[in-house]
Amino acid sequence: MVFKNSRQLFVRDLPIGGGAPVVVQTMTNKPASETSATIEQIHALCEAGCEMVRVAVPDMEAASRLGKIIEKSPVPVVADIHFDWKLAMESLHQGADKLRLNPGNLQKKEHLADIVALAKSRKVPIRIGVNSGSLDKKLLKKYGSPTADALFESASNEIRAFEELGFEDIVVSVKTFSVPRLIETNKMLASGFDYPLHIGVTESGTLFSGSIRSSVGIGSLLNMGIGDTIRVSLTADPLNEVKAAWEILKSLELRKRGAVVVSCPGCGRTGIDIYSLAEKVNDALSTCSRQITVAVMGCVVNGPGEAREADLGCAGGRSEGVIFRKGIIVKKVREEDLFKALMDEVEDFLSK
Numbered sequence: 001m002v003f004k005n006s007r008q009l010f011v012r013d014l015p016i017g018g019g020a021p022v023v024v025q026t027m028t029n030k031p032a033s034e035t036s037a038t039i040e041q042i043h044a045l046c047e048a049g050c051e052m053v054r055v056a057v058p059d060m061e062a063a064s065r066l067g068k069i070i071e072k073s074p075v076p077v078v079a080d081i082h083f084d085w086k087l088a089m090e091s092l093h094q095g096a097d098k099l100r101l102n103p104g105n106l107q108k109k110e111h112l113a114d115i116v117a118l119a120k121s122r123k124v125p126i127r128i129g130v131n132s133g134s135l136d137k138k139l140l141k142k143y144g145s146p147t148a149d150a151l152f153e154s155a156s157n158e159i160r161a162f163e164e165l166g167f168e169d170i171v172v173s174v175k176t177f178s179v180p181r182l183i184e185t186n187k188m189l190a191s192g193f194d195y196p197l198h199i200g201v202t203e204s205g206t207l208f209s210g211s212i213r214s215s216v217g218i219g220s221l222l223n224m225g226i227g228d229t230i231r232v233s234l235t236a237d238p239l240n241e242v243k244a245a246w247e248i249l250k251s252l253e254l255r256k257r258g259a260v261v262v263s264c265p266g267c268g269r270t271g272i273d274i275y276s277l278a279e280k281v282n283d284a285l286s287t288c289s290r291q292i293t294v295a296v297m298g299c300v301v302n303g304p305g306e307a308r309e310a311d312l313g314c315a316g317g318r319s320e321g322v323i324f325r326k327g328i329i330v331k332k333v334r335e336e337d338l339f340k341a342l343m344d345e346v347e348d349f350l351s352k
């Protein structure tokens with residue numbers, strides 16, 4: 001996999017682009033004005049693997065609380081601003097690590113100049129976030145719909161507005177629900193500019209369909225070497241966004257984190273309730289921070305062999321099962337003891 005050579009910038013002390021590991025981010029679902037709840041949520045998201053978090057700043061009350069949130073956040077905080085330049089200025093004064101702001105949404109050019117001057121003096125990058133649902137009306141009229149060309153032109157206009165002010169600490173994102181259009185637009189951006197790209201499918205849907213749509217869109221681009229930071233947008237608890245993002249990165253072998261659970265689909269040979277067991281193992285290992293691959297397989301005949309690349313695993317037989325390490329059976333246990341025996345084996349493996 002050859003990564004496109006984007007330039008590198010820093011959000012607080014987190015590198016984005018320029019060959020740095022692809023960064024996982026999400027957004028809280030509470031306004032910054034609900035300070036304690038936002039801080040609590042950020043900590044839970046970080047525990048799940050969130051490396052940068054975006055917070056909505058819809059009004060001055062929210063902006064004024066940002067400092068407290070930033071102070072307590074273990075990861076950089078991005079202030080999400082729409083339309084009101086004063087909210088951007090206040091967010092910067094409060095210590096925002098990054099802004100998400102589209103110059104085209106501001107009414108006066110001098111307001112952008114003020115924001116840029118302050119961001120520059122504080123070394124704060126700004127993300128441009130073009131979205132197919134809120135495309136500029138003139139571009140919609142010109143192209144008839146939010147085509148890849150329209151989205152690219154919109155992003156180019158926003159980029160130019162910053163460049164004209166001598167500001168190049170920019171991350172660019174163009175999001176759309178259409179995966180083919182997402183891929184096309186980001187390919188255009190990657191060949192037209194060297195700014196780091198934030199990748200995501202917008203309004204991708206609920207947990208199941210949205211995770212799949214996002215994985216196809218984000219995964220396709222990452223597999224081409226395009227993308228420096230990602231967000232999986234789901235109509236679900238943002239914790240799931242972080243988990244899904246990590247699954248994408250782990251699937252592409254771009255990053256490693258925590259346990260990987262592999263499990264077979266089950267078939268006519270399955271001797272145990274593999275669906276429940278695999279879920280239980282997944283849940284039990286979801287907070288494991290050590291790298292380990294654990295297999296849950298449905299039959300003793302093929303399971304250990306098929307999962308020999310896993311560090312260890314279990315396979316079910318008729319009312320009993322086996323525990324194996326690297327495909328070699330090390331223990332036989334009753335079906336009802338399989339989960340506990342597997343967890344004991346994991347603990348033993350991790351203790352060495």
Ligand code: SF4
Binds near residue numbers: 264266268298300306
């Ligand atoms: Fe079927 Fe066994 Fe393969 Fe699972 S491991 S799919 S139960 S043959």
